[in-house]
Amino acid sequence: MIPFDYHRATDVAGAVATADAREAVFLAGGTNLVDRMKLGVTSPDVVVDIGGLALDGVEELPDGGLRIGATARNSDLAAHPVVLRDYPVLARALLSGASGQLRNLATTGGNLLQRTRCSYFQDVSTPCNKREPGTGCSAIGGYNRQHAVLGASEQCVATHPSDMAVAMAALDARVVVRGPAGERVVPLVDLHRLPGDEPDRDTVLTRADLITAVDLPPLPDGTRSLYRKVRDRASFAFALVSVAVVLRVDGGVVRDVRVALGGVAHKPWRARRAEEVLLGSPAEEEVFRRAADAELAAARPLPDNGFKVPLVRNTLVSALRDLSLGER
Amino acid sequence: MDGDVELDVDGRSRTLRVDSRTTLLDALREGLGVTSVKKGCDHGQCGSCTVLLGGRRVVTCLTFAIAHDGATVTTAEGLGAGGRPHPVQEAFVERDAFQCGFCTPGQVCSAVGMLAEARDGRPSAVTDDLTGPVELSDDEVRERMSGNLCRCGAYGNIVDAIQDVAR
Numbered sequence: 306m307i308p309f310d311y312h313r314a315t316d317v318a319g320a321v322a323t324a325d326a327r328e329a330v331f332l333a334g335g336t337n338l339v340d341r342m343k344l345g346v347t348s349p350d351v352v353v354d355i356g357g358l359a360l361d362g363v364e365e366l367p368d369g370g371l372r373i374g375a376t377a378r379n380s381d382l383a384a385h386p387v388v389l390r391d392y393p394v395l396a397r398a399l400l401s402g403a404s405g406q407l408r409n410l411a412t413t414g415g416n417l418l419q420r421t422r423c424s425y426f427q428d429v430s431t432p433c434n435k436r437e438p439g440t441g442c443s444a445i446g447g448y449n450r451q452h453a454v455l456g457a458s459e460q461c462v463a464t465h466p467s468d469m470a471v472a473m474a475a476l477d478a479r480v481v482v483r484g485p486a487g488e489r490v491v492p493l494v495d496l497h498r499l500p501g502d503e504p505d506r507d508t509v510l511t512r513a514d515l516i517t518a519v520d521l522p523p524l525p526d527g528t529r530s531l532y533r534k535v536r537d538r539a540s541f542a543f544a545l546v547s548v549a550v551v552l553r554v555d556g557g558v559v560r561d562v563r564v565a566l567g568g569v570a571h572k573p574w575r576a577r578r579a580e581e582v583l584l585g586s587p588a589e590e591e592v593f594r595r596a597a598d599a600e601l602a603a604a605r606p607l608p609d610n611g612f613k614v615p616l617v618r619n620t621l622v623s624a625l626r627d628l629s630l631g632e633r
Numbered sequence: 634m635d636g637d638v639e640l641d642v643d644g645r646s647r648t649l650r651v652d653s654r655t656t657l658l659d660a661l662r663e664g665l666g667v668t669s670v671k672k673g674c675d676h677g678q679c680g681s682c683t684v685l686l687g688g689r690r691v692v693t694c695l696t697f698a699i700a701h702d703g704a705t706v707t708t709a710e711g712l713g714a715g716g717r718p719h720p721v722q723e724a725f726v727e728r729d730a731f732q733c734g735f736c737t738p739g740q741v742c743s744a745v746g747m748l749a750e751a752r753d754g755r756p757s758a759v760t761d762d763l764t765g766p767v768e769l770s771d772d773e774v775r776e777r778m779s780g781n782l783c784r785c786g787a788y789g790n791i792v793d794a795i796q797d798v799a800r
Contacts, residue, residue: 335696335700339695354700386764405777410695539776540779
């Protein structure tokens, strides 16, 4: 590992200023960052530890929503009574990620900013446009079973690995960011980028932008939500495909629906085309199938991951069916 | 850069100087000689390096020691009390819940942390009712222990050992 300076931040402004002045990374739980530093994928001059900034609270907002501190642990958030009661999609997503030991370290902000587990990105001996722009993509023409089927580019076909972020995309979460110019709010669905011709940029944030919180808006009464994850083994594995659905059905008609997909794109994929088909339509299987097909019309599978297209379709249809039938 | 770190390890106050790159795992093993904490994969995937950090189970390979000044660490060596092993350790012996033993200190620490989480009513990915009471079925134990690998394949007896303590 390349030597680095360790700086323990004592306030948010100081953390941002330190990161603005030097080639820095923020350290929270460290479960992905430390691994990348061991692998040589990330080599900062200074590590700014934000663990002492008291950003780990989870509190109810006056509008009925929830503010989640950036360093709230994944395990604590998944066990929070309001999350368990009102946002089961988020609790399920968190609990389906990583292992008990990792969830006790991993944080909200760190989970959002974890990087792809594309094996070529993590192997410094292979070309990778995300790690070293301009060197090429080893996954295109290589082993690409885990990779993207939606929104990829000629430069990069990596997927975002988070479960939590997929649930938050379906919940219309807002990310509170403190940067050198002050505070701003970024809709979670706009936080992560598609790769385009700059696959090295995962998000719209710059180096000194510090996520301080994630806000969840309240959900209308009668809303149900669900997270369904499909993976190669029963536990402790990244998603091949995952589906987050937030749904309100009244009188047999879909009154409110938000769908996000994981494991299929460079970012948590908000399925707007599927939502357009569903909204105002009867909550029936034929509609669910049309919605899934509408979203997947844009899918461009790679040689090894064509199975993801029917897997998304079937997972989404079953999730919509179970939710509309009243199963969580 | 170097920094001084004070840790409470298994009830003893220990101070050491670490390079910023030193993981908590390497600080415990190489710096303090606490070799019950095992280095398996060194990438957070096997669970061999699990300890209780401030009472919660964590892997020590993915966290820098320099970030834990003042922390309390309990390893498998420090779980017992009054000259006796911890009940989970006794159950592992009774149930023959290991073969080579390399993963065992991490398994034991993880089990102790996991049982506390379940007692606190925290659900897992296989809990049907997120807001109901937690009942530790064998499936629950397997899911909650999925961060600890055993290449000898002692899983069946590990589940039995943990269930002996849970019941």
